[in-house]
Amino acid sequence: MTTADFRIDHHALAALHAQETQRFIDTHPRSVALSGEDAAHYLFGVPLHWMRDWPTPATLHVQRAEGNRLWCADGHEYLDFCLGDTGAMFGHSPAPVARAIAAQAQRGLTAMLPSTLTSEVGRRLAECFGLPRWQVTLSASDANRFVLRWARAVTGRRKVLVFDGCYHGTVDDTLVDMDAQQRTITRASLLGQVHDLALGTVVVPFTDIAAVEAALARGDVACVLTEPALTNCGLVPPQPGFLAQLQAACRRHAALFVLDETHTVSSGWGGHARVEGLSPDFIVVGKAVAGGLPCAVYGFTEAMNGRMETAKHAAPDGHSGIGTTLSANLLAMAALHASLGEVMTAAAYDQMLATAAAVEARLRETLQQHGAPWTVTRLGARMELQFCTEPPANAVQARAAMDEGVERALHLWLLNRGIVITPFHNMLLVSPQTRFGDAQPLVTALGDFLSAVRA
Secondary structure: OOHHHOOEOHHHHHHHHHHHHHHHHHHOHHHHHHHHHHOOOOHHHOOOHHHHHOOOOOOOOEEEEEEOEEEEOOOOEEEEOOOHHHOOOOOEOOHHHHHHHHHHHOOOOOOOOOOOOHHHHHHHHHHHHOOOEEEEEOOHHHHHHHHHHHHHHHHOOOEEEEEOOOOEOEOHHHOEEEOOOOOEEEOOOOOOOOOOHHHOEEEEOOOOHHHHHHHHOOOOEEEEEEOOOEOOOOOEOOOOOHHHHHHHHHHHOOOEEEEEOOOHHHHOOOHHHHHHOOOOOEEEEOHHHHOOOOOEEEEEOHHHHHHHHHHHHHOOOOOOOOOOOOOOOHHHHHHHHHHHHHHOOHHHHHHHHHHHHHHHHHHHHHHHHHOOOOEEEEEOOEEEEEOOOOOOOOHHHHHHOOOHHHHHHHHHHHHOOOEEOOOOOOEEEOOOOOOHHHHHHHHHHHHHHHHHHEO
């Protein structure tokens, strides 16, 4: 069966979506009722408005999560390939982290003073990610925000460079888009923004090293902040050699090289930088680093540590705009200690990467059997089903490959068959608890979907 023959029957797709919507309502009465109760107390009826982005007529309510499984309020069990959108990448409630949290809860939650575990946590961070110096925050958004402050402080430059389609949390400087003339513009969806973000940010196409060189040559860019691969506009892996070229360009133009590994920590033990042998000035890791507890870290070189100390000593006393009261709290440090020592291990990565490769192979086989002109793009334990024949090379291509109608119908179809994938696009994560056999229900459901919507 050839991909040239494959077409989506949009009438069948619409009928399927309506059918699956009713199926969800019929089989999830408790979640439907809880959604109604929540509506009286929360914006859009959910405690975080992103939670309404799931393609269900009422929000699925989770009763329990363990390993790579979820159980909802109606008692249904799900294979979880979303894993908290990376927060639970190493499985829900890892036993070592759960034990550490329970024990620390009896000994104090926060004190704005270092834990007795701090030194060992620092040693484990350095061993894993290869950078000697660290700071701890509550989220990757905070970590990225603080790194940009440090970068501007130590370089004396005001601008940062990011890539079109980037995702670095809620950091204002990164919430920009690139228009048709490749100019930097404030993202239209950004709420309550009063400052022109183009005054402090430059955006260029991902993997376009010539555009990077041109922007850095102006001499006003403090740092390049990038994910090793774009992950939020659709998975866009770097072209071979691009990140090494980017690092070299930063060195030539005295701009700092910053890697946000929050999502690409899926690449392997130590993150994508370690896999590719890169030497960034800063690394940011959040979400999964403490087993899903709110916590993130940023690491930096010894040379950068000296420059940061100099910048801080040169500034007047007072709030630096860096840090929050609950950062590095006792509970987070206990979770971080357990996660680094017993969960985010090289052996765990070996298991995850082998399983992810097997899941990818089964997905590709299913697409080929049905003649679907789609591809599977994988980055270690992270992969994405994309509606194009080749992995996209930049954000423009990634966006062009998206089909919201197909995507939402597919998500709902899978959910009604006990499979959860990330709601924002077709991203799947494999945890250490995911087994080769877990691919079978996934590919069976995908194959049935393709048969149901094919023209």
